[in-house]
Amino acid sequence: MKNFTALVFLFLVPFSLFAQPKTIVFQTDFGLKDGAVSAMKGVVMGVNPTIRIFDLTHEIPAYNIWEAAYRLEQTAPYWPEGTIFVSVVDPGVGTERKSVVLKTKSGHYFVGPDNGSLTLIAESLGIQEIREIDEAINRRRNSQNSYTFHGRDVYAYTAARLAAGFITFAKVGKRLPNEVVKIPFQKPVLEGNAIVGNIPILDIQYGNVWTNIPADLFKKLNIAAGQKVKITVWQSDKQVFQGEMPFANTFGEVPEGQNMSYFNSLMNFSFAVNMGDFSTKYGVKSGPEWKVRVEK
The missing domain is CATH 3.40.50.10790 (S-adenosyl-l-methionine hydroxide adenosyltransferase, N-terminal)
Structure with a gap:
């Protein structure tokens, strides 16, 4: 039963x-x-x-x-x-x-x-x-x-x-159709001795600035750890930041309070203030209208 x-x-x-x-x-x-x-x-x-x-x-x-x-x-x-x-x-x-x-x-x-x-x-x-x-x-x-x-x-x-x-x-x-509504943004491209890309997001807890430039593309600039990188940031057509900073493998390689660049957890080029807030300090934000140029 x-x-x-x-x-x-x-x-x-x-x-x-x-x-x-x-x-x-x-x-x-x-x-x-x-x-x-x-x-x-x-x-x-x-x-x-x-x-x-x-x-x-x-x-x-x-x-x-x-x-x-x-x-x-x-x-x-x-x-x-x-x-x-x-x-x-x-x-x-x-x-x-x-x-x-x-x-x-x-x-x-x-x-x-x-x-x-x-x-x-x-x-x-x-x-x-x-x-x-x-x-x-x-x-x-x-x-x-x-x-x-x-x-x-x-x-x-x-x-x-x-x-x-x-x-x-x-x-x-x-x-x-295999199409979606798209938001226009700057894709990462190599332009001579520089790379132009987008700032899609911030590491919001710390104010670090993440770009969409992948490590493989950044390496074409032949910048080794410890060497300086020149970074320029625009919001639409307005320049917001320009400066040089060392490229580092870890935050501990630069003094506290110093600007630095590095690869984030997604292996994209990023920059920050060690133990500080780059976004707040320099007024750099994120979104499709934010563009960054990286060069030696």
């Missing part, structure tokens, strides 16, 4: 419940002062309580689509194939911007608005396929009259259904 009951149970319960659900990683500009993030996680639990949920960050500055784009690129490569990222920095919520799921060539999924926040991840991990979310199917029940919380009603819900195996990627919605 027990065996018969077990067989009946197997036929009645959807097979997807026995599959190992994927992981969902949330990123927003909501902060944690209210219940918005918890509501999104509750929607996921309501779909399948065995889905694993993690946070990338909820401290993206309000409406800062560029920083959302950067944090995805900074983080996603370290997560396993199949991980689903829900990124909700969406000042245009409720407007005509598309709600999409992007599958990269690395096998990661990104759920959210196509508003520029996919700029960097599409470029670095490659676009395998993009689908527009069909809200007639992939929207939380009885939420059709809610226009300002797609993170809860559309993105968390769609991600959970995809993670649990209740829908395939093809069931997300219609396939779109």
